[in-house]
Amino acid sequence: MNPSEEPQAKRKQAFGSVKRILVVKWSAMGDVAMATAVMEDLRHAFPEATIDLNALPAYAGLFAEDDRFGRLVLVDLKGEDRGWRGIRKWLGEVKSGNYDLVFDFQSNDRSRFLFALWRLSSFRVPVFVGHHKRFPYKVAPPKQKRPPRGVDGLRRMLAEVGIESTTPCPVIGISKERENKMDDLLAAENLEGARLALLCPGSQAGGYLKRWGAERYAALAGRLQSELGLRSVIVGGPDEVEECAKVHELSKQATINFCGLTEALDLIPLGKRAEVVVANDTGPAHLLAAADKPMVCICGPTDPVRVKPICSRVETLQADVECRSCYLKECPNEHICMEELTVDMVMESLRRLQVIG
Incomplete structure (x- = not known):
């Protein structure tokens, strides 16, 4: 054994008798989706253990x-x-789960408070694994000067119990019935076997500054069709109906609008049938990373280093403006971060991802 691997092997051996594990991860959709890659590593490390997941009801459907x-x-x-x-x-x-090992993947003040109450009110306390070596956590990685990106922090937590993180993309279970449902939806629009791009032009209503703009998405769809021969499928949820309809209206024959026809989990089989994905920085972008297809993620008011979907074929784009990554809910600068991000820049990103030869 390589000497550098010995400490990790010893840590893993110390947790070899674990039978019941709880993972705590509440929100938000994108963070939950990214965490599924680390959950997959955990499953491989403890193939015989029972692993339960504590999530918010809003995201239970992701694990149905x-x-x-x-x-x-x-x-x-x-x-x-x-x-x-x-x-x-x-x-x-x-407490009713009688867990041996509990991972606090949420790791915020609220989860720490609840873990502290759990520890103080129980005779039998599981091993708590958290982000920082402080009460109530028994196991945690050493503190870093600069906080790690969310999923990197989770991987460091696994390393403390001897688990190597090797899963590169989100892993979310999809049934064969759902796969067939998406095939039927595509076939109904005569898109069976067609070359497709997937566009996510919307966002939650409260995060409208994350939207690149219907006009630019429509222009992109035209370029994808004329230059690459790709028909663009538009997807979105209830808050995005108007935006998706506008993209479709402006792009006509270059797009098909599936907004309102799909659920969150449907995005993954649709993504697998596409050649490329272009999305704003929203939860669906992180779900679509599970499809492992080339993706351009468009960022404006959010930091692309922090929010980049995990997978090897993802590139984030952000205009070089002074107010970028502001995280504001209202823009005082005429949404310049998106205005300065052009269709040509997206096409160039696709070239770097080798979607365009």
Whole structure:
């Protein structure tokens, strides 16, 4: 054995008797999607253990077809279970699992507070793994001067229990029935076997500054069709109906609008059938990383280093303007970060991803 591997091997051996594991990851959609890569590493490291997942009910659907987890522990801490009632409910649920090992992948002040209550109110306390070596966590990586990117922090947590993280992309279970459903949807539009691009032009209503703009997405769809022979499929959720419809109206024959016809999990099989994905920095972009296709993720008010979807064939784009990565909800500068990001820049990014020869 390589001497550098010895400490990790010893740590893994120390946790060899683990039978029951809980992973805590509440939000948001993109962060939950990225965390599934680390959950896959955990599953491989403990193939015989029961692994449960504590998530918010809003994201339970992401795991509806995932057989890696024994139980979904769902407590709506941000909704109907807010406050002390929810805290008591959460403690009852997690204590009943009799876990040996618990990973706090959420790792914020609220989760630390709940873990502390768990530790202080129990005779039998599992091994808590967190981001920082402080109460109530027993195991955590050494503190760094600069906080690691979200998923990198989770990988460092696994390393502390001797697990090497090797999964490059999100892993989300998709049923054969859902795959067939998407094939039927494409066939109904005479797109079976067609060369496709997938466009995600929207965002939640509250994050509208993340939108690149319907006009630019429509122009991009025209370029993808004329230069690459790709028909663009537009996808989106309830907050994005108007934006998606506008892209389709402006691009006509270059696009087909599936907004409102798909659920979150449908994006992954659709992504697998596309040759390229172009998306704003939203939760669906992180879900689509599970399809492992070339992706351009467009960023304006958010930091591309922090929000980049994980997978090897993803490139983030951001205009070089002074106010970039501002994280504001209202823009005082006429949305210049998106105005300065051109269709030519996206096409050049596709060349770097070798989508364009």
